[in-house]
Amino acid sequence: AVYHDLGNLNFSFVTTSLKDNLNNYRKFTDPVIRALNDMGVPAEFSGRNDIVVEGKKISGNAQSFHKNKMLHHGTILFDADLSIIADVLNVKIDKIASKGIKSNRARVTNIKPYLKEAVTLVQFKERLLKALLGDNDILSHVHTLNRHDLDKIDQLVQERYSTWDWNYGESPEYSIEKSKRHAGGHVAFHFNVKDGRIDGLKIYGDFLGSKDLAPLEDALNGALFEEHALKKILEQQPLDAYFFNITLENLLDTLFS
Secondary structure, rough: OOOOOOEEEEEEEEEEEEOOOOOOOOHHHHHHHHHHHOOOOOOEOOOEEEEEEEOOEEEEEEEEEEEEEEEEEEEEEEEOOOOHHHHHHHOOOOEEOOOOOOOHHHHHHOOOHOOOOOHHHHHHHHHHHHHHHHHOOHHHOOOOOOOOHHHHHHHHHHHOOOHHHHHHHHOOOEEEOOOOOOOEEEEEEEEEEEEOEEEEEEEEEEOOOOOOHHHHHHHHHHEEEEEEHHHHHHHOHHHHHHHOOOHHHHHHHHHOO
């Protein structure tokens, strides 16, 4: 996971996917480290893709490549709210037990206290850019998007990046346990999600009902794990027979709260 707030700065390098670039995190983090060192921050490379200060992580980096292009992306904790980071990266037990890629949690810190002089995030960004570009004239390196560029971006957003398949359909398989107590009793859903669809769902709890849950479980298996999709399915089921004094809204609240 990557945490973002107004005290976090992000940087990216877009380049060709040459052999010397792929998985070469030092090549892209060293210029950032040198710039931080010049500003008084005792930053250094650590592990496979992190920048640390006194053993605490201030930057995580990742790479993605497609055909002959590569994107190297990194974060810099400038003056982020570290207490919120601890909360949002602390995954609750009834949320997601991932079977896919697991985050490498580490102690983190901000760079602001280490700077030689107090600067704002905007001022820090300008100094970092000048160091990375090797030029004080930042504006001469700025590419301004024209109307054609913006139209192509909007088209990509609509056709790809805002679609369900792009955002959820290719996610790794993971298991979920969701449970909640309602007026009619405790309800728990246990299931896997693969390619964004529910698999192996079982329903447990101390609620009362007159109908076997198997047909309901079968109806939900294979469905998109998305609130609107599940609501549509549940609306077609005799929920009063499955759950006494537990409403459709209660079930959706259990699954998505």
